[in-house]
Amino acid sequence: MLKYLLPLLLFTVLAVFLALGLNLHPGEIPSPLINKPAPAFSAPKLQTPAEKLSGADLKGKVWLFNVWASWCASCRSEHPILNQLAQQKAAIIVGLNYKDEPEAALGWLAQLGNPYDVSIMDQDGRIGIDWGVYGVPETFVIDKQGVVRYKHTGPVTPDDVQQVFLPLIAKLQAKN
Amino acid sequence: MKYLSIILLLILSGIACAGVEYRQFANSDQQEAYETLTSELRCLVCQNQTIADSNAELAADLRRQVYEMLQQGKSKQDIAQFMTDRYGDFVLYNPPFKAKTGVLWIGPVVFLLIGLIVVFLFARRKKTASVLQANTGNENAEKLAKIRNLLEKGDQS
Numbered sequence: 001m002l003k004y005l006l007p008l009l010l011f012t013v014l015a016v017f018l019a020l021g022l023n024l025h026p027g028e029i030p031s032p033l034i035n036k037p038a039p040a041f042s043a044p045k046l047q048t049p050a051e052k053l054s055g056a057d058l059k060g061k062v063w064l065f066n067v068w069a070s071w072c073a074s075c076r077s078e079h080p081i082l083n084q085l086a087q088q089k090a091a092i093i094v095g096l097n098y099k100d101e102p103e104a105a106l107g108w109l110a111q112l113g114n115p116y117d118v119s120i121m122d123q124d125g126r127i128g129i130d131w132g133v134y135g136v137p138e139t140f141v142i143d144k145q146g147v148v149r150y151k152h153t154g155p156v157t158p159d160d161v162q163q164v165f166l167p168l169i170a171k172l173q174a175k176n
Numbered sequence: 177m178k179y180l181s182i183i184l185l186l187i188l189s190g191i192a193c194a195g196v197e198y199r200q201f202a203n204s205d206q207q208e209a210y211e212t213l214t215s216e217l218r219c220l221v222c223q224n225q226t227i228a229d230s231n232a233e234l235a236a237d238l239r240r241q242v243y244e245m246l247q248q249g250k251s252k253q254d255i256a257q258f259m260t261d262r263y264g265d266f267v268l269y270n271p272p273f274k275a276k277t278g279v280l281w282i283g284p285v286v287f288l289l290i291g292l293i294v295v296f297l298f299a300r301r302k303k304t305a306s307v308l309q310a311n312t313g314n315e316n317a318e319k320l321a322k323i324r325n326l327l328e329k330g331d332q333s
Contacts, residue, residue, distance in 0.1 A: 029220060032264045039262075099233065125237045132262040134220035134234055 031132055031151040038065075038142050039130040046097050046105055046119040053094070053120050055146060062172045063092040064165070065140040066116070067128065069100040070108040072136040078155035079112050085161055086115035090169045091141075095119035098128050098136055141165065143172045197236070199243055206246050213242050213255055216269050226269060 033039070042054035066082060068075045086093055095116035097105045102121060109119075122128055131140070141150040150168055152160060201207040211228070217238060219230035227235040227242075238259070245255045259267045271277045 026223065029264055029266045032261060125233070128234075129237060129241055129262060132264070134263065 027135075028153050029134065031148070033132060033140075033148045034151060036148060038140070038146050038148050039127075041120070041127045041130065043120040043122060043127060046095070046102060046109075046121050049102070049121070053118055058092065058094070058142070059146055060144050061092055062144055062169055063094050063142050064169075065094050065096060065131070065142060067096045067098050067131070067133050067136050067138040068119075069098045069136050070104040071100065074155045075137045076112070078137050079115070081156055081158055081161060082115035083113045084158075085156075085165070086117075088166075090166060091173070092117045096127060096131075096133075097121050098133060099123060099125045139165075141168055141172070144175065197239065201246075209252050210243060210246055213246075213252060214239055216256075217242070217259055218267050218269055220263055220267065 038055055040055050042052050045051045045053055064085075068078075082093065093116050095118070097119050099122065102123075105119070105121075109116075120127075125133075131138075135153060137155055139152040139156055140148055143149050149172060150164070152164070156165070199207075199210065201210065214228035215226045217227045219225045219227045219232055219235040219238070221232040221234050222230050225235070227238045229235075241258075242255055245258065250258075256268065265271045265274070265277065271280065273281050
């Protein structure tokens with residue numbers, strides 16, 4: 001009896017581990033920034049480089065911080081979803097134009113629409129390092145106190161917007 | 177000769193690909209710290225490479241960050257802390273021992289112990305089995321002797 005049961009048992013254990021492995025996302029690295037104050041930054045705006053935007057300017061507001069670049073293919077697939085999200089005006093959307101050429105970035109916004117209330121430039125990727133950015137696109141949700149509440153790695157899908165972003169934004173907006 | 181040169185080219189192409197920047201260091205300690213750190217930090221884009229090995233843009237940025245921090249006189253611990261604050265323990269090739277990483281550290285020892293126990297149990301079972309066999313062997317010999325005795329002397333009962 002054991003002779004037949006043992007291989008079956010071994011197979012089941014192996015199958016369970018393999019199934020778990022299939023559903024893991026080793027590419028997604030949990031951010032240590034969650035529930036910590038957002039890293040400080042001060043960077044020139046993409047549209048008006050003479051002006052700067054800093055994290056302190058956004059205190060008291062719920063905002064999304066979306067890392068994007070014109071060279072990033074997944075950002076292109078994410079872009080229409082951000083455009084829709086922007087129309088709902090649930091929260092301010094700040095773009096971090098990561099390691100990009102300003103002309104290319106402006107061209108991209110002109111062509112595909114601009115979901116961002118403001119975009120800032122991070123040409124040498126230093127703000128990206130402070131935020132632990134390792135792949136574009138990435139999207140952070142920051143609350144009124146300036147604390148990072150959520151991080152999404154990879155393109156945001158309509159399901160993510162409905163099931164994660166909008167409920168979380170509503171919750172954070174309701175708080176003082 | 178042709179094959180040798182092909183093999184050589186293949187070997188050397190790896191070196192040509194690796195991210196190399198020209199860095200100047202104040203002293204050899206600093207250079208050593210730079211080399212240790214870049215070979216202990218994981219490139220988060222290509223997760224099985226260190227930032228010293230990787231040619232990814234992020235790896236180059238992180239190397240620059242390490243270099244600049246060393247120039248500012250930061251210690252190795254400071255820089256490792258700076259990286260973990262931003263990217264988590266995952267950025268370290270040698271993760272610290274914590275509740276979260278416990279399985280990683282203890283797992284191999286546990287598996288080794290399980291293996292040793294299994295080997296021990298099997299060895300013991302085999303030993304008892306062979307002892308048993310030896311015993312039954314003796315019994316058979318006794319029986320045979322009895323039968324022989326009976327045959328030779330006849331049944332006296």
